[in-house]
Amino acid sequence: MKRREAITELGDALRTLAEHATTTEMPAGDLLRAAAELREIAARLGERSRGRSTLPSADDLLGGVRMYNPVTGGGSALAPPLRIEVVAGVAIGRCTLGLAFEGPPRFAHGGVSAMLLDQILGHAVVASGNPGMTVRLDTVYRAPVPLLTPLRLTAEVRHVDGRRVTATGTIATEAEPGTTLVSASGTFVGLRADQTRRLFGPVLQTEA
């Protein structure tokens, strides 16, 4: 537990770093000094690390704890992070995107919106008891998503057809939750046992 807290602390620091590195207007000399210091820290962290087929020791895959998920993970430098709760089958997500997520000036990159929606749709799908992988994600961009503004996302499952599950979701601001900025519809497919073995066999072996 202590290690998870430390991972989240490091994640927080990294997210602050990413945001300041995106917004800084400091002169070149300061940037070069910072780069050299950061390379030293990175080398230290890299002294003990895992490979692609090994789960993070702090994760609990079956319990749904993924510390470095790039959308929700407290330890991820890339995650906003999006906080998700599921209430009566509806996944509700909250986050605020900083300038590191900028696409058009003042607004979020469209790929970031798709990433947030893929994740929250996935949570609704898992909560419905039919976990699967995304095989299709259609996004409709109705209005740009503002940065530095609390956002509210929702997602719910619409249809289950054997191994195929369809879910829909939206992004809005907390201030105007009824005004959809981006909507998405996703298809998720539950894996057969042979597909699970082929894709995740090495990871599941180290988990056991």
Ligand SMILES: CCCCCCCCCCCCCCCC(=O)SCCNC(=O)CCNC(=O)[C@H](O)C(C)(C)COP(=O)(O)OP(=O)(O)OC[C@H]1O[C@@H](n2cnc3c(N)ncnc32)[C@H](O)[C@@H]1OP(=O)(O)O
């Ligand atoms: C308990 C605590 C919980 C805590 C809470 C944790 C929550 C934790 C949430 C995580 C949330 C993560 C959310 C991110 C989720 C990703 O980001 S997943 C990563 C991105 N997705 C991928 O990489 C998937 C890539 N695709 C594949 O590997 C393969 O398509 C799959 C998934 C193995 C399926 O294999 P396949 O050969 O394509 O399909 P197959 O098994 O033959 O057929 C299955 C059915 O799907 C259909 N299908 C396949 N592709 C498509 C398509 N593109 N469109 C429509 N239908 C399709 C087939 O037609 C077939 O239909 P039927 O004939 O049965 O009617």
